[in-house]
Amino acid sequence: MMAPHQYIFGPVASRRLGRSLGVDIVPAKYCTLDCIFCEVGRTTVKTTERRPYVLPGQIIQELQARLKDLPQPDYITITGSGEPTLNSGLGRIITQIRAVSSTPIALLTNGTLLYRPDVRQDACQADVVLPTLDAPDQQTFELIHRPDPSITLQMVVDGLIEFRRQYHGQIWLEVFVVDQVNTDPRKVESLKAMIDRIRPDKIHLNTAVRPTAEPAVPVPSLSTLRRIAATLGPACELIVDPGDLRAYQAYQKGLDDKSILALLQRRPSTLDQLANGLAAPASQVQAAIDRLLKSGQITAETWTDQVFYRLAQQGPSQT
Ligand code: SF4
Structure with missing residues (x-):
């Protein structure tokens, strides 16, 4: 018998999506990447193989039961304890969710598999797609995301450009900032040139404000984030709460200072x-x-x- 709330979580308060009811469609932690900033922890299975990890019927049954208990959320968000486009049933899952709920459907993805026509076709079913792009060159991409060896930055960018051409819904692109890794003004200009070719509807500037897979991910200052947001243009919005950023910086500072003094x-x-x-x-x-x-x-x-x-x-x- 299925455990309660095995695949559905929340609703959680999301700065980007309001009251978001999460649907987790891949196991922890299957991902194409192993991002240093991941809040789920380190990737245990790094893969690009699409498989039917969770069947649509299993999700829909649980979702319907959950929706009965709730006021309507702002979004039903497909995500995962890893990369949701790895689920080969993604398109059918979205179609079946739409058949039982009028709530808009968002897809949170790292975007690495959008170079594949089958993944683009599946992602096109969502109302909003939220991919990530934050590296202007392969070296920075590898440093931040530690990708599966078969994935290159060029593939990711080409996939996003092609997806934009095909998809008529909203693309809200996340740019994750790691201090001194992708904050250099020349890197930000190069990234902007890439983003201009993708033409997302919104750009969400983000950074670590909670513990990450690697404990010492450097966090930029608010002024650095504002400078990057200004370079990326009017579509760019800082989605980090300044209070959360200050609290996390203080937490990191305390850890670092104590550790250094101890050594x-x-x-x-x-x-x-x-x-x-x-x-x-x-x-x-x-x-x-x-x-x-x-x-x-x-x-x-x-x-x-x-x-x-x-x-x-x-x-x-x-x-
Ligand atoms: S893509 Fe998402 S789930 Fe995968 S490692 Fe990066 S942050 Fe974590």
């Missing part, structure tokens, strides 16, 4: 040693070091051409 308590270390020890990007460790130097909690000294950091008033190293 330095054991021995003076260079930037590289700290970054390796914390498995964190050097840029983020450097930012924390700068804060700690400024607040006087650590000092820097050069020894054999290398800069070592130590706790303020720390005695000689014990190692």
Whole structure:
């Protein structure tokens, strides 16, 4: 017997979709990507193979039972604990949802499989499609998304351009910002040129405000986000709540500072040693070091051409 609410979750309050009732159509965590910022956690099965992971009948039965208990949500959102276009029954699932509900249907996708005609045909059934594109070059794409080896950025962009040509519904493109990875003004200009070819109806600028698959994903400042939004033009909207961003920055800062102080308590270390020890990007460790130097909690000294950091008033190293 089917467990209650196996495939349906929410409604959740979504900044982009209002009261959104989620439909989860792939298992955790099957995905074409392994994004450093994923809130579901690390991808366990990285694949591009489409399969009927969940059958439409299983979903519709549960959805109908759930809709009976609820005021009408703003959207029924097809998503997953992974990439929903991996479900080969996606088109039939959307058609069957439409047959039992007049609520608009949104599809949250990473967009990587839209180069395939069958995936485009399925996605065309939704009222709103929300794909992601945030890398202007292959290196940045790999750094942020750690894709299945068969997927290139060029395929993703070509797929989105072709999808725009075929699809008459709304495309709301998410651009996820990782500080110092895709924030450089030249990278943002290149990304804008790509987005101009896709012609989304809206661009949603986003960043991490909750714990991510990798613990130290660098978060940009509000002014960086505003600068990027201005470059991307009037269709671009910042969907991050500034209060959430500040709270998350404080959370990250606290973690980083404490971790660095704990390592330095054991021995003076260079930037590289700290970054390796914390498995964190050097840029983020450097930012924390700068804060700690400024607040006087650590000092820097050069020894054999290398800069070592130590706790303020720390005695000689014990190692
Ligand atoms: S595409 Fe979505 S589900 Fe897949 S790893 Fe990225 S954020 Fe997570």
